[in-house]
Amino acid sequence: MTNVTNVAISGDIQSQLLGQTTEHLHYLTDTLAIHKEMLNAYQALSDAAKRDGLSIKIASGYRSFERQLHIWNNKFLAKTPILDKHNKAVDTAKLTPYQIVQAIMLYSALPGASRHHWGCDIDVYADNLLDNNYQLKLEPWEYQEQGPLAPLSSWLQVNANSHGFYFPYDSYRGGVAAEPWHISFMPLAKQYQQHISLTQLCASLEDSNIAGKEVIIDNIEDIANKYIFNVNTVI
Template structure:
């Protein structure tokens, strides 16, 4: 897919691929503690000082998964950008970068036409997922479909219960609904060819 994109003038590069539990935990805890900026759905910074535990969790989930609930753990999902148009250091992974006049708009259009030809799809689409639309996020469906099918609530619950995740009690109290909303409810996997 990368070679085909190059022939169309797009330098498709991965900015994030496999992410282990500990890395996702560090991202989550940095956001939950205010050490990392939280963005709302409009990609604007939000102060967390007056938020309840549920409000904080819901705000983090706009753009980041709970450890154990990230598809990046599976090794089947990647975040991509067009290195001809924006550097990795400039990239913010916000929707406007993939919309008209954004540096990755041509990449976005190219993926709409070609991603499925290479076994990839976008699991996070408007009204088809609990996760905010992420035009940069691709999933390799020949393998990710099996991981989604085998996803186990009790295993995730056990790992989270023994972790040092911030907001643990609130997460565990609603874990099944969070998994249904943010892991299970994704865009339908396209028919493989």
């Protein structure tokens, strides 16, 4: 494994958990950031992939509370479609508010509870495996046997762990869908997971304009057990 000794979180950990600060980040571009303590490990992973003919790119790195809130509200208010496990649009008119919450969380995290707030979780692809005009969808089939990104998926299964990365959503556990594109840097993720506070999360949601606020807060423990804590923790 990549040397990860002395990899520690500094600064306001609750603000980092909630996506309310950028103090822990290193910007790779003007709009793409990852955790500064993950930079060396990510570069080592990328270099190793390059030696094997794969050009790893990050589709999504750090995401702020406000960005996640925008995604959430658009889905809850039916401005953008909510997809089911078969990648079919859900008819939200037939659902209760809490059923809408659960439908969203199959693929999209609750603002304040997204692992992308941490900066140590990233969605990856390999641009050299895609045609020039291909529009990446981040759907499971793209990474499966017949998908264009299957070689990357196979490579990550073999090599991610040796660089400190693992798959938090390696399989469907009744909450979040399997996400073969989502990798997490264990030395940091483990620390963040230990500091998750539902009290702090609820406070941040109370202060926001999140759609479905009442039903979310009323069901926060069920949501946490099913969608926040219900992940793979084995590297």
